[in-house]
Amino acid sequence: MGGLAGREEALSHLNPEKIYVENVRSVLGVSAKEAERICDAAARQGVFERCVEVLCPDGVVAAAAESESGLPAQVPCWSEQEGHFEEIEVPVDTLQKRVYYRLHEQPATRSNR
Numbered sequence: 001m002g003g004l005a006g007r008e009e010a011l012s013h014l015n016p017e018k019i020y021v022e023n024v025r026s027v028l029g030v031s032a033k034e035a036e037r038i039c040d041a042a043a044r045q046g047v048f049e050r051c052v053e054v055l056c057p058d059g060v061v062a063a064a065a066e067s068e069s070g071l072p073a074q075v076p077c078w079s080e081q082e083g084h085f086e087e088i089e090v091p092v093d094t095l096q097k098r099v100y101y102r103l104h105e106q107p108a109t110r111s112n113r
Contacts (some may be wrong), residue, residue: 016103019048039101048101055096062090068097 011019025035042048049096053064058079065071074089 018104019101021099021101043101046104049104051100051102053100054092055098056090057095062095063092064100066100071097 001031011024013027015025019039021032021035021039024030025032026037028038030036030038039048040050042052049066051064051066052068052071053061054071054075056062056075058078060077062075062077063071067085071092076087076093077090077095078085
């Protein structure tokens with residue numbers, strides 16, 4: 001069985017702005033590969049939008065965009081040197097990137113008045 005049909009209730013518990021493959025896997029009780037396939041299918045169908053975020057070495061999300069090409073070349077991250085914290089600019093191509101999805105916003109429909 002593929003796609004999201006019949007799984008909407010389970011997925012409704014996820015944050016619609018940041019849907020991670022791991023969360024889909026956990027909620028639906030499927031493998032990571034199946035969860036990724038479901039998310040990709042939902043993106044192709046226009047239900048989800050695929051996005052990417054870049055993480056600083058401490059795991060903090062430094063930037064997010066609809067694609068890697070939309071990410072800045074460098075992002076600010078905090079670095080600790082001998083007990084002192086300083087903000088440094090780190091090249092995005094040296095940092096971990098993580099794909100996530102968000103619920104595609106449907107255009108507002110007219111209500112009967």
